Amino acid sequence: PRIIVRAIRTAGKLAVDKVKELSVKIDNKSPEEQRDLLQKCAVTAMSSKLIHQQKGHFSKMVVDAVLSLDAPLLPLDMIGIKKVSGGALEDSFLVAGVAFKKTFSYAGFEMQPKSYDDCKIALLNIELELKAERDNAEVRVDNVKEYQKVVDAEWQILYEKLATLHASGANVVLSKLPIGDVATQYFADRDMFCAGRVPEEDLRRTQRA
Missing domain, CATH: 3.50.7.10 (GroEL)
Structure with a gap:
């Protein structure tokens, strides 16, 4: 087991080092260029999903949601997804705030x-x-x-x-x-x-x- 654990850790380190080697820094790019790159990454990630036909619509929404976070103070789990039955995928939209489904209510x-x-x-x-x-x-x-x-x-x-x-x-x-x-x-x-x-x-x- 120790050999297996050591091998997994070594493989993980090699993988991370390779990713860092292939990574491209975008700190020196303008906000418009950074946004365009992020949107292209989102489009690529959605190509094999059920929403691939609307990937242009959703990629813009995803980038807007991520950029709205006060990084690095707010984690990605601050982005909530609410599912509503009916309508089309293109009816999906981003709420600049906090949204929750209507709860059970009484008279008044x-x-x-x-x-x-x-x-x-x-x-x-x-x-x-x-x-x-x-x-x-x-x-x-x-x-x-x-x-x-x-x-x-x-x-x-x-x-x-x-x-x-x-x-x-x-x-x-x-x-x-x-x-x-x-x-x-x-x-x-x-x-x-x-x-x-x-x-x-x-x-x-x-x-x-």
Whole structure:
């Protein structure tokens, strides 16, 4: 096994050295020339793919996406790809920002603003909804008043979370976990936008954007 590992490492080093030997530096080229070279590389990589007939369209999109990154601070996984059924391949386009599929929404979502200027975004990893207790949870009460106190406490906790978010000055609230109907209506009444069950990778992109 040691001989095999040593051989693999040696082969890897030789391969990297050969690639460096054949590489062409583009630091001294103009931005237009660099872009043209990158687009040619993208076209070559797409020649054997299903999208080869639209490689001109997609190669431009890929180069635009890569050049939009603040390299080397932002890695390539900051570029997200969203698949939408229907339409043609040529309908694909690049969004200069973060996009995520429309999440499940409750009544009141339609009333929320869909456009902001210089907005503040709150990214959460908590639920903002009232839900049924787990099967193994148990609350013992002796009378109706005590039961009502438990219910009121749950509502109070939820409203305190919502009030804290509103007081923070955030216009947009995105959460990896569900955002219920009460929270949706609360935000709508205060001209705030919210979305729950947002994929974690999209939240990370939003954080870095």
